[in-house]
Amino acid sequence: MKKILSIYLSLTFFLLNFSCAQEIKPLDNIGSSKVVDEKNYEMELVFEDENLIWGLEILEDNSILASIKSGSIIHYKDGVKKEIKGVPEVYFRGQGGLLDLELHPDFNKNRLVYLSYAFSKNKDDGGNTAIARAKFVNDSLENLEVLYEGSPVSRKGQHFGSRMVFDNEKYLYFTIGDRGDRNVNPQDISVDGGKVYRIKDDGTVPSDNPFYYTPNAKKAIYSYGHRNPQGIFKHPETGKIWTNEHGPKGGDEINIIEKGKNYGWPKITFGINYSGTTITKNKSLPGMEQPLYYWLPSIAPSSFEYISSEVYPKWKGSLLAGALVFKYIERIEIENNKVISRSKIAEGLGRPRDVVQGPDGYIYVSIENKGVYKILPRK
């Protein structure tokens, strides 16, 4: 019986491998049954760390900058971990803390590092997401400039968003989640939260932003109607910004970000409340964007990266996202803007928080409370 089952299973996987061009619809994926295991790789530990490393950046010399959620940054170089100086104080509460790191596209010349973090000026009032930049020299952050501070502040612990990426024109995109106030923030462009933002590298707002001339609008908003986007990358071929976001139960999404568009939260969603009750009966409405894909069940996507390197045979052009709930890294193949396959990397290693491709073409992953790993291809 066992033998028959194993033959059946291998046949299923065999067939799956050859049904590539077929789009995978979320509804086919209940129980993750179609998320197959990757085999031809190994996970190499780069360094151990018991903290929650939220953001990773790999420098040209292959040293690593890692932001720790509780409020510090380490620089790992030649086997030595150094805590860097000049990190701003963060609001460490709920999902807030020190969050993402992003290097300026000309980092090798200007040494500029961008930080996103939860800030608070008065702990009783609460906090929101801030973006700052500083010069990284001699293991220290110098000339720290705060570029953006979300408002209003709130004591809620949820949904700070905060992933960042630069586009081809050196505009910085960043996200702020709905801050746990879904009925107020995401659909209102006069407040922050539930948005994707676009600013110049010095923090000023480009005048071709969609709501630049809209009275009372937050001018840095680029798209709205988001819940909590915590994965972002620039597509190397199209230059477009892609995000994934944490939805409610069954509502995690992949979106391609278009200028001025409304992505619908909470007016439309494929998800329901964690308690099982309905948020809205609408899955689509006029004037609101449909996701490119939604995960069912939710994986809790923690980051998003595009593999452009040749290091991994067959992986070039696929996307990676951390699956916080199931503790694996998901590789997603896309064809004509449709998801055609999903597979698991490093299942059971721990909660993957950030996934990045280094300048050496290798993929680096931070696993919560464990450290930083490098994915090696197995020949």
Add this chain to the structure above:
Amino acid sequence: MKILNFVYLLLPFAIFSQDIKLNESIKRGKSLYEDFCVRCHMPDGKGQKGIIPPIAESDFLFNHLEESIKALKFGGIDGEIIVNGVKYNSRMEKMGLYDDEIADIMNYTLNTWGNKYEKIIDEKYVKSLKK
């Protein structure tokens, strides 16, 4: 004797005021739970089997109450624990909650989903806990 009578007279009020205090704490605890805890421990407190331990009718919670409150205050428990016969090994993150909020969340947790605890957890007690 007169003093004793006085005390007897006040006793029901004292108990009554404790009840009000507990109910208010539970109410605050519910909204904090829905903000900080529900994503993992779920609305029914049952967690996710093998991944996130239950806190509804959880033997571990009641047998290791102080350790559980410390986990909320200082961030998680290291290593493997067994809850209602199932193994768990994933450290809870520190949430940055104030001591009074931890007390509220504990009072809510200890008196919901069939849980029952006879005492109130207060801010002073949470404050007194050392790592």
